[in-house]
Amino acid sequence: ETGVTQTPRHLVMGMTNKKSLKCEQHLGHNAMYWYKQSAKKPLELMFVYSLEERVENNSVPSRFSPECPNSSHLFLHLHTLQPEDSALYLCASSQDIGGFNIQYFGAGTRLSVL
Amino acid sequence: DQQVKQNSPSLSVQEGRISILNCDYTNSMFDYFLWYKKYPAEGPTFLISISSIKDKNEDGRFTVFLNKSAKHLSLHIVPSQPGDSAVYFCAPTYSGAGSYQLTFGKGTKLSVIP
Numbered sequence: 609e610t611g612v613t614q615t616p617r618h619l620v621m622g623m624t625n626k627k628s629l630k631c632e633q634h635l636g637h638n639a640m641y642w643y644k645q646s647a648k649k650p651l652e653l654m655f656v657y658s659l660e661e662r663v664e665n666n667s668v669p670s671r672f673s674p675e676c677p678n679s680s681h682l683f684l685h686l687h688t689l690q691p692e693d694s695a696l697y698l699c700a701s702s703q704d705i706g707g708f709n710i711q712y713f714g715a716g717t718r719l720s721v722l
Numbered sequence: 723d724q725q726v727k728q729n730s731p732s733l734s735v736q737e738g739r740i741s742i743l744n745c746d747y748t749n750s751m752f753d754y755f756l757w758y759k760k761y762p763a764e765g766p767t768f769l770i771s772i773s774s775i776k777d778k779n780e781d782g783r784f785t786v787f788l789n790k791s792a793k794h795l796s797l798h799i800v801p802s803q804p805g806d807s808a809v810y811f812c813a814p815t816y817s818g819a820g821s822y823q824l825t826f827g828k829g830t831k832l833s834v835i836p
Contacts (some may be wrong), residue, residue, distance in 0.1 A: 612765070649810070650726070651766075651826040662749030664823075698765055706753045706761060707817035 611635045614699050614714035621689065622722050629684040629717045631699030637712075639705045641680040642674060643698040645716075651698065657682060658705045689721045725749045728827035736835050743830045745754040745812030748793065752814035753791055756824065757786060757797050760809045769810070770797070801832075802834045 612633045619718040621627050633640065642654040656664035657676040671693075682699055698716045702709035727746045735741045736805035745755075753774040772786045772795070775828040779786050785798045797804055797820040809831045 615766075648828070650828050651824075653823055654824065657821075665813040700765075710756070710768045710771075713758075713767070713824075715765045 611712050612701055612714035614697075614717050616717060617715065618718045618720075620720045620722065621686070623691070624688060625689075626685070628686065629697055629699075629719075631682040631684075631697055631714055633680055633682075633701040633712070635703075637703050637711060638679055638699040639702045639709065640676060640679070641700040641701065641702075641711065642684050643713075645698060646698040647695075651654055655684075656705065663705065678695040681697060681700065681722075686719075691721050694721045703716075724800040724827075726812055726814060726825050726827040727773050728810075728830050730830050731828070732831040732833070733831045734835060735802045736802060739802045741802045741806065741832055741834070742831065743810050743812075744812075745795050745797075745827055746793060747795075747812075747825075749814070749825070751816045752825075754815050754817045755786070755795050756813045756815070756827075757784075757789060758813055760811065760829070766811060777779040779819050781827075785820070791833045799832075802832075807832055807834045811830075 613677040639658045643651045645651045654668045655674045660676045675683040676700045696716045699714045702711045742812040751820045756771045757769045770781050770784045772788050788795045809829040811829045812827040815824050
């Protein structure tokens with residue numbers, strides 16, 4: 609079993625739908641992250657949580673709403689998305705925040721917004 | 723404004739030869755540099771890192787070289803194997819307290835030809 613598990617792996621939703629992405633880490637880490645990877649663009653950091661507290665919201669539109677109920681779980685709630693939000697959404701975790709902490713990634717959720 | 727540039731989107735190398743992947747950065751605050759490798763349908767996985775106090779770090783077939791004055795780093799894989807075929811991302815960061823952001827390049831797709 610991989611250390612960071614993301615579900616679902618694929619998601620297709622309409623612009624009026626509400627859906628949630630789930631991330632679970634089995635590594636005992638204290639920090640969790642959401643990244644977005646659009647076609648032909650680098651990974652973009654969206655949100656960072658440390659010990660269940662949000663420490664970064666990287667100018668992400670409010671139609672993306674993160675939730676971290678405990679240090680092992682991270683959700684990304686989606687509502688009224690736009691077609692340009694179609695991308696690969698990656699979750700990562702690290703022991704703590706800070707540059708020397710290696711981030712471990714899940715396999716991602718491929719999101720298509722119609 | 724891209725802080726991290728991987729100018730070769732793709733690279734093809736014969737099995738057994740050396741693969742050299744390059745990365746340039748602009749932010750002089752970066753002091754810790756990571757390379758990640760990504761296979762299709764999987765998340766990025768950590769490969770090797772180097773601190774700015776070193777100019778070389780070696781781990782088996784993988785060596786990373788850092789030239790701070792040129793703001794350039796390179797990843798050498800020798801000998802290259804077909805299983806090394808993947809997308810490689812350069813991800814500099816800074817190790818200061820409270821830092822957590824990895825800044826990813828767009829990646830270089832390496833194909834190792836048997």
